Amino acid sequence: MKFWRLPLDAEAHSIPQGTVNIIESRCKGCGFCIEFCPNGCLKQSKRFNVKGYHPPELIFHAEDCVECGLCSLICPEFAIFTELKEAKKITEDDIQKVTTRYSRRDRRSFKR
Amino acid sequence: MKIRLRELSHFDKEAAETLIQKDHGLHPDDKYLKPGRIPHIWCPGCGLGVVLTTFIEAVRRNRIPIDMCSVVSGIGCTGRVAGYLDMDTYHTTHGRAIPFATGLALANPQMSVTVFSGDGDLFAIGGNHLIHAARRNVNLKVICVNNFNFGMTGGQVAPTTPLEAKTSTTPTGNAEPGFNLPYLAHAAGAVYVARWTTFHPRQLAHSISQALNKKGFTFVEAIAPCPTGYGRPNKLGSGLEEMRFYRDMTEVRNGADPKLAEIRLREKFIVGTFHDTDRPDFLENYDRNVVSRVKSKQKGKEKGKAA
Ligand SMILES: Cc1ncc(C[n+]2csc(CCOP(=O)(O)OP(=O)(O)O)c2C)c(N)n1
Ligand code: SF4
Ligand code: SF4
Numbered sequence: 001m002k003f004w005r006l007p008l009d010a011e012a013h014s015i016p017q018g019t020v021n022i023i024e025s026r027c028k029g030c031g032f033c034i035e036f037c038p039n040g041c042l043k044q045s046k047r048f049n050v051k052g053y054h055p056p057e058l059i060f061h062a063e064d065c066v067e068c069g070l071c072s073l074i075c076p077e078f079a080i081f082t083e084l085k086e087a088k089k090i091t092e093d094d095i096q097k098v099t100t101r102y103s104r105r106d107r108r109s110f111k112r
Numbered sequence: 113m114k115i116r117l118r119e120l121s122h123f124d125k126e127a128a129e130t131l132i133q134k135d136h137g138l139h140p141d142d143k144y145l146k147p148g149r150i151p152h153i154w155c156p157g158c159g160l161g162v163v164l165t166t167f168i169e170a171v172r173r174n175r176i177p178i179d180m181c182s183v184v185s186g187i188g189c190t191g192r193v194a195g196y197l198d199m200d201t202y203h204t205t206h207g208r209a210i211p212f213a214t215g216l217a218l219a220n221p222q223m224s225v226t227v228f229s230g231d232g233d234l235f236a237i238g239g240n241h242l243i244h245a246a247r248r249n250v251n252l253k254v255i256c257v258n259n260f261n262f263g264m265t266g267g268q269v270a271p272t273t274p275l276e277a278k279t280s281t282t283p284t285g286n287a288e289p290g291f292n293l294p295y296l297a298h299a300a301g302a303v304y305v306a307r308w309t310t311f312h313p314r315q316l317a318h319s320i321s322q323a324l325n326k327k328g329f330t331f332v333e334a335i336a337p338c339p340t341g342y343g344r345p346n347k348l349g350s351g352l353e354e355m356r357f358y359r360d361m362t363e364v365r366n367g368a369d370p371k372l373a374e375i376r377l378r379e380k381f382i383v384g385t386f387h388d389t390d391r392p393d394f395l396e397n398y399d400r401n402v403v404s405r406v407k408s409k410q411k412g413k414e415k416g417k418a419a
């Protein structure tokens with residue numbers, strides 16, 4: 001479905017964008033951050049850290065991180081945290097992206 | 113064929129230590145943690161780290177100064193929290209976190225005193241202390257991490273282990289039903305009672321910060337996965353799978369009667385903030401009924417002498 005205009009109050013809102021920092025040597029590979037990130041920004045990497053676990057890494061659509069902070073709250077090892085990069089203006093692209101994500105069975109949001 | 117063995121090199125404690133020290137300060141929460149103590153000893157997939165993070169988040173949110181914040185814990189995996197937090201912390205003997213914390217809270221009423229301990233510590237060996245502190249309404253913030261077993265000593269049965277659950281001392285299934293902790297705390301007189309799992313870190317942080325703001329005895333139960341002691345014998349899988357289990361098997365019901373909060377093996381259970389009231393705390397009652405009366409009696413005596 002295509003939207004023919006932006007919401008009228010689009011000016012009043014913005015989309016936060018975060019940078020994700022991963023302290024790889026601390027990670028114990030529990031996978032909590034990967035599983036529960038609401039935007040599916042993380043995946044398990046192929047490499048090993050010094051402890052022999054696979055730390056998480058950002059997936060290709062890394063700009064999806066909305067700096068919600070769930071990953072840093074749910075990580076038991078103090079190994080991941082986010083910083084606010086910018087608060088982006090809402091564009092038509094974003095609306096389109098969100099609607100397709102939640103209308104179609106997008107692989108990233110329904111990866112369980 | 114000759115097997116070539118790798119040359120033995122002795123463990124270099126100093127080098128390992130500097131490596132750990134170097135990591136300190138990389139994470140924003142590190143300013144609440146003792147330098148050089150992370151990585152902690154908890155197993156991969158253990159939920160204790162999540163509860164610690166949410167507690168730090170609650171302290172940060174309430175802007176409690178570090179020197180006005182103290183944490184007391186007992187023995188067990190959960191008890192290790194006292195060793196990791198960089199504030200006034202005390203690692204007491206098994207089950208005696210609440211008596212120690214009671215003394216602290218009475219000696220320094222301005223201090224925010226949190227008791228951070230396991231289910232075995234607070235409800236098995238320390239059960240009596242907890243119910244009496246709740247009855248007196250001592251100004252303590254109790255966070256009980258419930259992993260349904262004695263984690264540190266090898267996964268033995270605890271007073272919270274559900275009926276039929278397997279542990280290392282109940283290999284054929286537990287013959288006793290477990291405690292309903294929120295109901296017990298509520299009945300004993302806690303002014304704030306909540307339960308969340310580590311799958312609900314935001315709600316847990318919110319509940320802990322609400323509890324930190326209250327005066328009196330508050331009780332927050334945090335259900336955490338213990339893949340080593342409880343997950344393995346009960347076929348719950350890894351810590352992540354236990355988290356998924358809590359995602360699917362919990363129902364948020366704020367304000368529900370804590371009587372309904374019973375936990376049965378492999379059945380749905382409820383989480384939420386069950387109870388939030390106010391009543392005079394121990395010091396207030398003590399001031400009103402003892403201190404002020406003794407003072408007025410003394411005044412009367414002095415008057416009598418003068419006359
Ligand atoms: C007086 C005394 N009795 C028994 C013990 C052995 N012990 C150490 S930890 C522990 C159980 C702790 O269980 P819990 O409080 O549930 O913490 P968890 O390890 O599960 O986090 C016991 C019985 C002890 N240290 N001291
Ligand atoms: S901050 Fe939120 S959206 Fe960004 S990576 Fe972490 S969990 Fe995902
Ligand atoms: S939650 Fe932390 S320890 Fe677990 S996989 Fe993610 S970064 Fe690693």
Ligand code: SF4
Pocket residue numbers: 153154155157158159160189190259263264337338339340341342
């Ligand atoms: S034994 Fe259980 S409670 Fe203790 S660190 Fe391991 S997973 Fe956590």
